[in-house]
Amino acid sequence: MGTVGFIGGKFLPLHLGHVHAITQAACFCDELYVILSHSQIRDRKLCQAAGIQEMPYEVRLRWLSGLVKDMENVRVLAVEDTADSDEHYDWAAGAADIRRVIGKPIDFLFSSEIAYEPIFNKLYPEAKHIIIDAFRKQVPISATRIREDGVFAHWEYIPAIVRPTFVKKVVVVGTESCGKSTLTRYLAKMYNTVFVEEYGRTVCEEVGGCETILTEEYYPYIAYGHKMKEYEAIQQANKVLFIDTEAIVTQFYSELYTGRTFPVLDQVAREQQYDLWLYLEPDVPWVDDGLRVHGENRIRQENDEKLRKMLDDRGIPYVTIAGSYQDRLRQAMMHVDALLRKTSQSPQIQLD
Numbered sequence: 300m301g302t303v304g305f306i307g308g309k310f311l312p313l314h315l316g317h318v319h320a321i322t323q324a325a326c327f328c329d330e331l332y333v334i335l336s337h338s339q340i341r342d343r344k345l346c347q348a349a350g351i352q353e354m355p356y357e358v359r360l361r362w363l364s365g366l367v368k369d370m371e372n373v374r375v376l377a378v379e380d381t382a383d384s385d386e387h388y389d390w391a392a393g394a395a396d397i398r399r400v401i402g403k404p405i406d407f408l409f410s411s412e413i414a415y416e417p418i419f420n421k422l423y424p425e426a427k428h429i430i431i432d433a434f435r436k437q438v439p440i441s442a443t444r445i446r447e448d449g450v451f452a453h454w455e456y457i458p459a460i461v462r463p464t465f466v467k468k469v470v471v472v473g474t475e476s477c478g479k480s481t482l483t484r485y486l487a488k489m490y491n492t493v494f495v496e497e498y499g500r501t502v503c504e505e506v507g508g509c510e511t512i513l514t515e516e517y518y519p520y521i522a523y524g525h526k527m528k529e530y531e532a533i534q535q536a537n538k539v540l541f542i543d544t545e546a547i548v549t550q551f552y553s554e555l556y557t558g559r560t561f562p563v564l565d566q567v568a569r570e571q572q573y574d575l576w577l578y579l580e581p582d583v584p585w586v587d588d589g590l591r592v593h594g595e596n597r598i599r600q601e602n603d604e605k606l607r608k609m610l611d612d613r614g615i616p617y618v619t620i621a622g623s624y625q626d627r628l629r630q631a632m633m634h635v636d637a638l639l640r641k642t643s644q645s646p647q648i649q650l651d
């Protein structure tokens with residue numbers, strides 16, 4: 300039988316120091332268990348005290364599982380306790396639970412903490428405590444520091460698998476030819492990140508036109524397809540993801556072009572979550588790109604009022620962007636900067 304080891308922690312959040320320790324430990328023993336030690340009450344309090352949103356254990360389990368999925372000798376296990384603070388954590392009861400879930404003799408324990416030595420010697424007298432990078436020289440970061448300063452302040456230490464949880468989603472909405480796609484692309488350039496283009500437009504171009512050719516059955520596909528593009532893009536995003544259009548705008552176009560609305564689009568709209576909505580006024584010159592059909596000024600105004608009402612009826616808190624292209628970019632950046640400043644510590648948790 301090979302050697303068995305474990306490394307435990309709250310991973311609140313998982314950072315590259317943890318990744319370093321887990322990888323080193325995995326090379327050291329034949330079988331490594333990563334123990335996610337979680338208590339809803341303690342972990343929530345720690346996040347609240349630091350002014351950051353909760354990181355539910357399911358999310359942390361997903362990060363760890365994703366991290367080790369191609370590490371053949373590593374398994375992740377979750378162990379719950381009921382401590383309301385680190386100070387009140389019952390180490391002996393925790394050790395009993397860890398032994399139970401591992402279910403095998405333990406040869407090694409790994410941590411970066413010299414201070415854990417006496418506790419581990421007492422609780423696991425048969426095992427050897429291996430201290431990895433006690434002075435955190437290799438990866439100089441701690442989860443406490445990340446919680447205190449905010450995730451964006453230490454973004455370089457946030458693993459790729461964790462980043463999407465914290466990425467802020469900024470959606471750009473408005474009626475035809477109000478500069479959505481240009482602003483979305485420009486914002487992505489300015490913030491050195493990626494964007495999601497309007498998927499309905501891609502489909503429209505593939506099919507060969509919007510007004511009559513894009514028949515009604517396409518609209519639900521557009522909404523699903525757009526969400527998949529968001530899912531893919533958020534994996535690549537650098538702190539913020541810019542998104543051109545969403546399900547309410549798709550519903551708006553569906554009604555405009557086919558006269559039909561789809562309950563499924565409202566359902567998608569209810570499920571989606573964005574951190575900032577930028578609503579573009581239709582006050583830039585109309586650009587006829589061959590796919591647009593509602594250029595007359597009166598119709599543009601009517602459509603604008605209709606889309607605003609759709610957002611208002613759903614309680615969407617958008618900010619309005621107007622003026623020249625230069626003004627729009629400046630206003631949009633002001634709102635995005637405020638979002639990143641204000642919420643750099645507020646992760647958007649998605650459990651699905």
Ligand SMILES: NC(=O)c1ccc[n+]([C@@H]2O[C@H](COP(=O)([O-])OP(=O)(O)OC[C@H]3O[C@@H](n4cnc5c(N)ncnc54)[C@H](O)[C@@H]3O)[C@@H](O)[C@H]2O)c1
Pocket residue numbers: 306307308309310311315316317319320336385388389390391392393394397409410411412422431432435438439440441442443
């Ligand atoms: N009962 C037990 O036997 C037992 C054993 C181990 C852990 N635990 C649980 O885990 C908790 C400790 O976890 P935490 O939240 O303090 O740690 P944590 O989640 O921040 O870190 C997890 C592990 O990674 C190591 N680490 C952290 N930053 C590092 C870096 N920059 N470089 C290298 N290694 C690094 C830590 O030393 C720790 O071993 C305890 O409070 C307890 O709940 C229990």
